[in-house]
Amino acid sequence: MSETRIHQEYVVSGNNFASAGSASEEVKSTLKKIGVASSDIRRVAIAMYEGEINMVIHAGGGVATVDIYLDRVEIVLADKGKGIENVELAMTPGWSTAPEDIRALGFGAGMGLPNMKKYTDEFSIESEVGVGTTVRMTIRFG
Amino acid sequence: MTVEGLVDLLGARIVNLADGERVLTAGYCGDFLSFVMSKAPEGCAWFTVMSNVNVCAVATLADCAVVVLCEGVTPDAALAEKVKQQDVNLVTTGMTVYEAALATAGRL
Numbered sequence: 001m002s003e004t005r006i007h008q009e010y011v012v013s014g015n016n017f018a019s020a021g022s023a024s025e026e027v028k029s030t031l032k033k034i035g036v037a038s039s040d041i042r043r044v045a046i047a048m049y050e051g052e053i054n055m056v057i058h059a060g061g062g063v064a065t066v067d068i069y070l071d072r073v074e075i076v077l078a079d080k081g082k083g084i085e086n087v088e089l090a091m092t093p094g095w096s097t098a099p100e101d102i103r104a105l106g107f108g109a110g111m112g113l114p115n116m117k118k119y120t121d122e123f124s125i126e127s128e129v130g131v132g133t134t135v136r137m138t139i140r141f142g
Numbered sequence: 143m144t145v146e147g148l149v150d151l152l153g154a155r156i157v158n159l160a161d162g163e164r165v166l167t168a169g170y171c172g173d174f175l176s177f178v179m180s181k182a183p184e185g186c187a188w189f190t191v192m193s194n195v196n197v198c199a200v201a202t203l204a205d206c207a208v209v210v211l212c213e214g215v216t217p218d219a220a221l222a223e224k225v226k227q228q229d230v231n232l233v234t235t236g237m238t239v240y241e242a243a244l245a246t247a248g249r250l
Contacts, residue, residue, distance in 0.1 A: 018220055021199030025228075028203060038184065038205070045203040046179050053175075106192045111176035119180070 006030060006068040012052050014061030017105060023064050024049040030068065040141045043119040044073050047137050050112040051077040057102055058082070059133065072121075072140045083129040091117065091125075143250050145208045145231050148187055151249065152235045152242055154210065157217055160229035164207045166250050171239050175200050182206055187246060189239045195220040201230050208232070212239045 008030070010023035024045055031041045048064065055062040059081025067074045084090045090097075091113050098108025117123045122138035146162035148154070167185035172178050173192045178200050182188055188206040190197065193215045201209050208231035211217060216234055217225070225232045235242055 018195050020196060021203065024203055025199065042184065042203075042205070049179060049199065049203050050176065105194050105196060106173055106175040107196075109174035109176045111174070111180065115176055115180050 004067050004069055005034070006066075008066040008068075010064040010066070012055045012061050012064055014056055014059065016056060016061075020053055020056045021049055023066075024052055027066050027068075027073075031073070034068070036141060040139060044075075044139050046119045047116045047139065048075055048077075050116050051075070051135055051137070053107060054112050054135075055079045055081070057098055057107060062132075071142075072138055075135075075137045075139075077135040077137075078132065079134075080132040083131055083133055084125075084127040085129055087125055087127055143246075145187075148208060148210070148246065149233055152210070152233075152237060152245060154233035154235045157211075157222055157232040157234060158225040158229075159231055159233070160225075161207075161231060164231065166207050168250065169243055169246050170206075171243050179204055187250075189242050191215050191239065193217050193221060195224050197221055198224040198228055198230050198232075201225075201232075202228055206230075210235060210242055212237055212242050 028045045059079035062079030065076040093114040094110040096108045096110035102108045120137040121140045124136045127133040145164050166187050168183040170182035170186045171189045182204045184205045185207045187208050189210045191213050211234040214236045
């Protein structure tokens with residue numbers, strides 16, 4: 001396993017759409033600085049932003065932990081929200097439980113989790129109703 | 143075509159022009175942010191009617207060259223402020239999304 005180059009932790013606050021995306025923007029800027037290819041940065045940005053938004057909308061916030069290695073990025077998104085009743089259903093493109101006011105903001109297309117899976121090389125989700133959800137993602141460079 | 147060229151072509155109003163010389167690579171029309179994130183090509187002109195602050199985050203993360211708010215929509219105060227902070231190009235037009243995309247198509 002290659003050595004960690006950068007370790008970052010972000011607290012994502014719930015129901016704060018004004019600051020949603022700031023953690024993803026910071027990670028993107030870090031990856032750009034260390035010279036990661038833009039196609040890889042884009043995959044990280046998409047996966048992380050979707051995860052951030054999910055925590056804002058559904059979980060009242062959470063913590064994003066990002067470890068950047070020489071050959072990959074590992075992201076862990078952990079929240080203590082209400083959990084996901086049916087993970088398989090939540091993974092279905094187009095399935096959404098976002099309320100109308102959230103949809104009016106342009107979210108809730110039901111593409112969040114499918115996008116996260118699509119743009120990452122490894123994706124896992126553990127969720128327990130009433131306890132919370134943890135998403136783990138790995139994006140390999142190149 | 144550059145972002146400035148697009149502004150002239152559409153007769154668009156400038157909200158923020160951080161890099162008018164940036165060359166447009168493509169166009170993308172859409173309002174659901176997850177679709178935009180995953181499908182808008184890098185360097186594109188993004189035509190939308192979404193006007194809230196999250197538009198700035200999506201434009202930054204997807205690396206859109208310019209956001210074109212169509213249908214006479216204007217950015218809310220938070221978005222207008224954020225695009226200035228983040229150096230995101232954002233313009234508005236009274237054209238519909240279809241009209242703006244049609245005017246741009248084949249000219250990039």
